Amino acid sequence: MTQPKLKSSIAILGCGDVGSTLAYTLIMQPICSEVIMVDLKKELLEAQVRDLSDSTYGGRSGVKVRAGTHKDAGQADIVVITAGAKQKHGESRLSLLSRNLHILESIFSSMAPISPHTILLLVANPVDILTYFARKLSGLPESQVLGTGTSLDSARLRGILAEKAEVAPSSIDAYVLGEHGDSQFIVWSSATIGTTPLHLALPGKLTPEFKASISAHTRGAAGAIIAAKGCTSYGIGNIAASICKYILFDSRSVRPISFYQPELGCCLSMPAVVGRKGIIKSMPVLLDETERAELEKCASGLRGVIEGAEKELSADEQLRKALEVDEGV
Numbered sequence: 001m002t003q004p005k006l007k008s009s010i011a012i013l014g015c016g017d018v019g020s021t022l023a024y025t026l027i028m029q030p031i032c033s034e035v036i037m038v039d040l041k042k043e044l045l046e047a048q049v050r051d052l053s054d055s056t057y058g059g060r061s062g063v064k065v066r067a068g069t070h071k072d073a074g075q076a077d078i079v080v081i082t083a084g085a086k087q088k089h090g091e092s093r094l095s096l097l098s099r100n101l102h103i104l105e106s107i108f109s110s111m112a113p114i115s116p117h118t119i120l121l122l123v124a125n126p127v128d129i130l131t132y133f134a135r136k137l138s139g140l141p142e143s144q145v146l147g148t149g150t151s152l153d154s155a156r157l158r159g160i161l162a163e164k165a166e167v168a169p170s171s172i173d174a175y176v177l178g179e180h181g182d183s184q185f186i187v188w189s190s191a192t193i194g195t196t197p198l199h200l201a202l203p204g205k206l207t208p209e210f211k212a213s214i215s216a217h218t219r220g221a222a223g224a225i226i227a228a229k230g231c232t233s234y235g236i237g238n239i240a241a242s243i244c245k246y247i248l249f250d251s252r253s254v255r256p257i258s259f260y261q262p263e264l265g266c267c268l269s270m271p272a273v274v275g276r277k278g279i280i281k282s283m284p285v286l287l288d289e290t291e292r293a294e295l296e297k298c299a300s301g302l303r304g305v306i307e308g309a310e311k312e313l314s315a316d317e318q319l320r321k322a323l324e325v326d327e328g329v
């Protein structure tokens, strides 16, 4: 007779600023019974595990933190990928692609074989492109591969609109969709405060200038924080932990998440129901003409980036094969 599974484990690949903040958030809530930390930097890994473990001894969270290998990680309930280079001041997320795609490839070859039940959550940037390739490299069903996408941008949007409307952020229902990057767009047409459409809640304020300044704030938030402190970590730590909770608790929360969009040929954020099996279903979204055009433009840009990356991967593969022949492997 098989024993019931009592543990819920989350593996975090990359225990730098984002990975360690996520681990700390998972412990403090608490969201799972075990956090497995993985990093190539052995000293950093050990130090993070010791420091995070220290945070568990005084409280009642009961979460066990341990260092693991990539292979261990591949058996966890959720694998969160934060491993990768981060933007320097003035760099775009897309400029990280080549470095982080190679890291992603090496992660999947070290993790194999991945448990068929694992849910993958991509955080490393550019997150939509890496989610697309993680889907291919992992061999997991599409519904089990998701990226944090514009969840963080939507939280930032909530924050600024809450300030303008002088209400709690939790009362704002507004989404940033598309790319977690420069081509993201705000769905103004369906934004509400409570049940009140935004144009009624903020009478006379929704001018093109107001919208442009809110979009610029949301799009530029990461750059502004990185310019001053070198990374962003608390916002994404909380967002990634919440998504882990929706999964392990099968909460069926509707969030803007990056996942594969068959009709657009790429991964980008659209509202989805998130639960124990990952993306339970996508939620239809009503877009006006401008928003629809923004979505098409965003998807076409992402498809262009994917095509370029696919060429780079196939050139790498050819080079690898040629070297193997040369070396008589």
Ligand SMILES: NC(=O)C1=CN([C@@H]2O[C@H](COP(=O)(O)OP(=O)(O)OC[C@H]3O[C@@H](n4cnc5c(N)ncnc54)[C@H](O)[C@@H]3O)[C@@H](O)[C@H]2O)C=CC1
Pocket (backbone or CB within 6 Å): 013, 014, 015, 016, 017, 018, 019, 038, 039, 040, 041, 044, 082, 083, 084, 085, 086, 087, 096, 100, 103, 106, 107, 122, 123, 124, 125, 126, 127, 148, 149, 152, 180, 231, 232, 233, 236
């Ligand atoms: N999606 C989002 O909203 C956000 C994404 N990010 C992204 O998250 C990523 C990580 O950012 P930080 O933690 O600040 O960077 P960091 O440099 O502090 O940490 C990255 C860690 O990954 C490790 N790593 C590299 N290759 C690895 C491998 N093969 N296996 C295991 N670990 C490996 C490094 O040793 C390093 O410790 C970046 O790509 C950043 O752009 C950051 C904030 C928000």
Ligand SMILES: CC(=O)C(=O)O
Pocket (backbone or CB within 6 Å): 093, 125, 152, 222, 232, 236
């Ligand atoms: C770094 C990043 O992607 C963010 O904070 O939005």
